Amino acid sequence: MARRRDAVVRRGFRHIGRAITEQPGMFTLAVLASSLYGAMTVASAWVIGEVTDRVLLPSFADGVTTASALALASAAIIGVALLKIVGILGRRLFAGIMSYRLQADYRRRVTRQYLRLPLSWHQRHPTGQLLSNANSDVEASWFFVAPLPFACGAIVMIAITVVALFLIDPLIALVGLVVFPLVFAVNVVYSQVMSPRMQRAQQLRAEVSEIAHESFDAALVVKTLGREASETERFGARAEELRDGLVAVGRVRGLFDPLMEALPNLGTLAVLLIGAGRVADGSTDAGSLVSIAYLFMLLALPIRAIGWVLADLPRALAGFDRVTPVLDATGETPYGPDGAAAGTGGAAVDLTDVGFTFAGGERPTLSGITFDVAAGSTVAVVGPTGSGKSTLAGLLVRLVDPSDGSVVLDGVDLRRLREGEVSSQAAFVAQGTFLFDDSVRGNVTLDDPFSDDEVWAALRVAAADRFVADLPDGLDTRVGERGATLSGGQRQRLALARAVVRRPRLLVLDDATSAVDPSVEARILDALRSSDTPTTVVVVAYRQATISLADEVVWLEQGRVLARGTHQQLLADVPAYAALVRAYSQTEVAA
Template structure:
């Protein structure tokens, strides 16, 4: 009966093959051609062993003619074998790299569809490690498996078959050592896989800390917290060193143990061979061929041992990649989902209830109606449900009860891509992808230069863009670090209005800006909002006093709504919030 770790290892290997095999199918032709090269390469080994059996006695007897003939034949066999080896290595590299590429592409595509609750659980550093290092390791293991492990295993079989044909009693004695070696390799492999998983977890944690530290270095310096961060980093590095050392120590122990068994086996075979020659059951040429074949077993056994350990590490990487596949993704459009068509921008929420955790509702029986072209501000304390409401409007989340209607049509009945073309978000902290300014505004959508320039004018961004050395062709560096916060925010507004959305969602788009930048962005927002239905999340109440309607949320419900003057006169929560922010109370 298999031990639990061995059974788990076998199941894991079976799962790995089942996961990767469909990715290998498109490369059948190259795999077949590479397989032919492998067969030629492997069959050359018994031929070389047979030639060694002729060559060694001829050298001992001083037979120059036989020696020369055997050397020339061996050179010819070597030439054919090395040509076949080159063929297998080059032909099989393509499928291995192709599988790694496809696996990475599939996982990134799934990553883009993960539910946001799942994304929040995974750190950026960990995901980066999985999609780079882990994916590369899986590709390397596939390559070694088909380019090195398979030929080594076939070489073992071919050479052992030749040894059995030469002298089966001597070959059987040799084979008695094989189960012991296999058990040792398997036992070491299971422990190596466990150690490798721990090591990879530590690398992921280290990558996560690095990503966090690099992004937060200005804050660290501002608080003179360098020593604290260095201690955290040193501790993570030490944990990684220890985890990696455990893996390397296991590998270091395995090689001498297995090597000692191999050496002992060879010496035992030599002793038995000498006895069989003395008793006349084997001649010198046959024994020379047998010893040559025996020596040919050492290299493939070493390769199989090393590759088995790498296979275990590759399985650990594949399991980490498959963990992404097990995370829930955004629900797909249902079969009857339809396009939006022309949108006026009427928004109705009917008895909406939603919670991220069961029993803890964020929105609870919320009703709201927004007329086309109306500007509505959402205010309230943190946790009141303002951002959650935006996530429902973009269908990042789906209400557990109630309906969200856009122009009388339930969002659940619309195609998500069509909905998101009609609803645009301007977040509080603008993230602009690297590329040209024009690419940052277009954001993957087909757009003419005229359309991009029009969006920039609406966002009050055309002035600073045209002043750049290359205008709309100027580069936006990583994280937009070569632009100011106000410029980035105006690029984000241009990006939002490029598709002419009917519904504009503003998540306090000016709260992180200074007065001058805020004024420029506000002008852009005023132009972008014209003729659209607009919902504004407001943390600073001074920015929403001109909204047509202000909706006050608390506990997932609407507790007050009206204009600024109406709510101030009412004397409720809104007035209290204004008082706390030192806003003039007289209307």
């Protein structure tokens, strides 16, 4: 137990050192301002003692005082008060800047890490947890920073106070200072008791966020299947756990805070009791006792400031323990030194003995995939559900890297291309279309500097120009969250236009036109094939109308390429292919 307590304390002080190291300038300014406040607070005790001895007591004894004495006393009190105000303003300003800079910096670090880590890592971590890491966990990690400079300045204040106390009356000072080891002991015990409770509370915050995000994301499923009650119950159960966790935290803090408040007051009471006797026997004077009592009253605030930091450390460690695994995560996508081949035409793609196995998977999703795609051609990838088509599409644009073999673009392995080269040469459109709550123009350009003419040209290729022209504000029409105001086919065509406007040399469509009428789909593919610089297109397809437009078809089954050729050749030579294509055709006719 003692070892565990020491570990919490050591980690807490290391975390404080980390904050100071990362923001030394703001911390120094905040501590200087806090030290000014502490020094002026101690000086105010001395001023009050002097005013008591030199102005108040003589005026009581003589029944009269002078205007100059009152003016001097007032000037001394006001001067000290003004300097205290400067210290308070500086302390709060610089401490706030330090705290918010640390939070902003670590949010940027976390989000940059999210961008670096591969898709497979994101698939293992719920979105709600990732949001919690970047928001509430980062905030909790540095919550203690706001009172930290005050606590450090309070140490200066305590040091000055202790010296002043011993100079005034060593015996009374010794009696009163017994409170300090008690405060330290209470804080150590508090950190030990609070740490596991704060870790649990932070975890529950993330889980509540995760459930809420999942429910909002699946609003259509929840509404259409009448799952409102069960989702409310699921969220409510976890929210109640969070409530109970926070209540447990509050109980511990409820015991700790009054004790921290009481200890300085007990010290002041002991000083008054003993000091009154020493004044009575002439060992000290009334002004010294007033100064000592006032100094002990002032010590309550710096002791509380230190207590605030120590009280927030368990929460900070709990938050930082949840942020650190993200920052330390490995597996980020490595990049090579090569640039992509220059050119405006379609790109040639070669896959050689490509295999892929998901992390923790017992059997490979893809194995021994070998085929090539000629520049400017259209290849359809066809296969039954679970054959690895979407995984193959992701490999072509390097959403994931192959476990074995290589994917080569114009003679260069994708893993050797510099960062940003793949996205500049290839575009990917998934079946599940995502649109931002933005205008049509914003969803197509994504803030890249494309002209309206280029946007309209891309919309024409995607067969989206007519319905966009009919929208109330044309390109400026907002489409709502996830494109809620548009049909499924319209969303898919906007997503396709978003890819086309970038003039990719390789366009990968993962069943990205499934919600579009076959005639419109034919127009889209024909426009891609008939441009002056035809794009290389790899399309995951089911419809016979789509497949028949391809120059070549690759038949994928159980993660392997079992056949390739034209649509007519595979219809004649591969019974499983013919059965699948005809089954989808019959379904479309029936629909």
